[in-house]
Amino acid sequence: MTIKEVSEKYNISPETIRYYERVGAIPPVTRTAGGIRNFSEEDIGWLSLATCMRGAGLPIEILIQYLKLYQEGDSTIPARYELLKEQRDVLLEQRKRLDETLDRLNYKIARYEAAIETGTLTWERPD
Amino acid sequence: MTIKEVSEKYNISPETIRYYERVGAIPPVTRTAGGIRNFSEEDIGWLSLATCMRGAGLPIEILIQYLKLYQEGDSTIPARYELLKEQRDVLLEQRKRLDETLDRLNYKIARYEAAIETGTLTWERPD
DNA sequence: ATAAAACTTATAGTTCACTCTAAGTCAAGC
DNA sequence: GCTTGACTTAGAGTGAACTATAAGTTTTAT
Numbered sequence: 330m331t332i333k334e335v336s337e338k339y340n341i342s343p344e345t346i347r348y349y350e351r352v353g354a355i356p357p358v359t360r361t362a363g364g365i366r367n368f369s370e371e372d373i374g375w376l377s378l379a380t381c382m383r384g385a386g387l388p389i390e391i392l393i394q395y396l397k398l399y400q401e402g403d404s405t406i407p408a409r410y411e412l413l414k415e416q417r418d419v420l421l422e423q424r425k426r427l428d429e430t431l432d433r434l435n436y437k438i439a440r441y442e443a444a445i446e447t448g449t450l451t452w453e454r455p456d
Numbered sequence: 457m458t459i460k461e462v463s464e465k466y467n468i469s470p471e472t473i474r475y476y477e478r479v480g481a482i483p484p485v486t487r488t489a490g491g492i493r494n495f496s497e498e499d500i501g502w503l504s505l506a507t508c509m510r511g512a513g514l515p516i517e518i519l520i521q522y523l524k525l526y527q528e529g530d531s532t533i534p535a536r537y538e539l540l541k542e543q544r545d546v547l548l549e550q551r552k553r554l555d556e557t558l559d560r561l562n563y564k565i566a567r568y569e570a571a572i573e574t575g576t577l578t579w580e581r582p583d
Numbered sequence: 584a585t586a587a588a589a590c591t592t593a594t595a596g597t598t599c600a601c602t603c604t605a606a607g608t609c610a611a612g613c
Numbered sequence: 614g615c616t617t618g619a620c621t622t623a624g625a626g627t628g629a630a631c632t633a634t635a636a637g638t639t640t641t642a643t
Contacts, residue, residue, distance in 0.1 A: 331589085333589075342631085342632075347591090348630080361639095365639070366590085384553045384557065385553055386554075421558070423554060426511045428551075430508050430512035431547050433505075434547065438541060441536060471602055472600085491620090492610090492619090510600090516600070516601095
């Protein structure tokens with residue numbers, strides 16, 4: 330699979346894919362004899378992992394760390410396990426914040442609905 | 457309340473608070489006769505709103521837009537209502553992505569647990 | 584065979600959201 | 614009354630994650 334096909338399939342720009350490879354967020358991508366990227370299923374799996382984690386807001390540095398451990402072999406399995414658990418905790422924290430913000434937004438939206446329906450301002454505080 | 461007190465209470469640096477005021481993410485803060493910031497409850501309410509929204513990842517630009525509408529008066533109530541609903545949708549999308557990533561992390565963590573417990577690699581795919 | 588399109592690397596530029604620095608002003612304690 | 618420390622503004626600097634550019638190579642279609 331060419332970089333362009335992968336780019337379209339996963340909606341990441343070719344520049345971003347090359348960037349991920351360059352900084353070590355994904356392993357070196359399989360190449361043709363001429364040196365052109367030719368993504369294997371495994372390459373695509375790594376890219377999919379990277380975009381998933383990035384989409385949730387985890388920093389690239391974490392991906393780099395995880396890949397580095399992975400490339401060091403089976404002895405790093407416990408370290409990888411710890412890394413993943415830490416990042417899960419980070420995401421759970423982030424979800425908590427997200428839910429609090431959603432509650433606050435929903436409260437405000439409900440007040441605006443009341444204000445619009447009744448034509449009356451139902452609050453004094455400006456926020 | 458001084459900027460330092462607010463800074464400590466909400467865990468935002470004074471620089472960030474001044475930055476929010478400067479760019480219009482919060483309204484101009486109440487001042488003493490000498491021109492020093494002296495936060496009212498209302499000022500703190502706006503700051504709390506800003507940090508909440510930022511903590512969930514909404515861009516500063518949205519806060520600026522919302523405040524601008526607010527300052528234009530009651531005629532912008534429907535526009536503010538629409539803005540808030542749009543941002544709620546953004547956050548719901550973000551939560552969906554977050555949950556997908558958590559599922560993926562949990563799956564990987566479970567596999568690592570199995571690998572560690574049994575001392576056996578239970579997968580061939582490297583991710 | 585050759586022109587156009589897509590690829591390559593290396594490096595520079597952009598955006599966002601702060602974060603820091605410099606130079607100066609103000610207020611509270613001794 | 615003066616020094617210390619917190620405040621002020623204006624503007625420059627930082628880090629993360631892309632994003633774009635330049636200059637050159639390779640593949641594909643004719």
